[in-house]
Amino acid sequence: MNTVVNQMAFTEEQLREMIQGPGDEWTYEMRRQCQEILPGLYLGPLQASKSLDTLRNLGITHIVCIRDAKEAFSVRPRFEDHFRYMVLDVEDNEEQNLIRLFPGAKQFIDNAILHGGRVLVHCNGGISLSPAFVVMYVMQYHKLSWEDALHMVQNRRYCISPNGGFLTQIKEYESIYKASLALQSFPTQQRAVVNRRKRSDDDDEETERPEDRKRANVDEDDDDAMQS
Template structure:
């Protein structure tokens, strides 16, 4: 399991929280900005620059990217409905975050309110990339941005995602045991 550390920086002026995750020699910086609606932060150039954001993952519906020449953007319109298959968006979102990771970038993941979709994506990323269990990933994100509340469908899908990861891990261990005993 990778070593994982989490810390917060707060700005008194705008109540911004930037979450940075240090994983071994690599630093993944995911910005969770407590700045009212999450699209408010995505449209505040001073805040984005202050926190050295380089990449913005916009998973909102109907929110335009404001500073196309200043940041690398990925826009994926995801509906905040329990029946939306959030897991189907994971590969594209995770690839974008990994791209930023390779460039030592800082990623702001935002939706309309910063409560459900963005939180589910960040929790899923931590579960996938850093192999952090669902409960721990949820707690880390909730600690950084207390207002998160992924909708019931997203929560169930994240639990299912955890179960599939556990099953995959178990299958790998069984395969290793078979190879050893051969």
């Protein structure tokens, strides 16, 4: 079951300002740091996950560690006594299916934020792999187009650049999450229509008109006369 995080309602103007980003000056050194993308959700490289003091100062409680299998020796949980980890072993290439892995990561992040936690999502460089997950999360969180979600993340961590395969999947995920939202709302609407129809049918049965009863009696008398 997917956990739903309570979201604040934003006007279109507020969302547009959020997409445009905070306007902070970007420096090369910031590539080695993590940035807050949404309240409680941070994105960064491996280096941001290696400083216990930094993680504590940011209030991090959960870490999503995304790595290529060949990087497992260096890209790994380091402070399992202090934080709750989710490790995703993937291949950092254009053929890797991220959409299949995303629901589990989303639920992990949702659960953390729902209970007041703060999450760091990182891969080795924080350039392609982990940003792809965060863009999909932001897209669904704010119900944005893939372009707006990408801009929102990129305007907070300027150095991100998902590879072509990941970018294609980000585009595909927009249709997937929108179809899921439509499916979630459809059964409720359908049940309401069915219930209204049922109540209408019940009312029709209970309000049988006197002439209908008389007609039924006449038909019965005619049947009896024919049989005599």
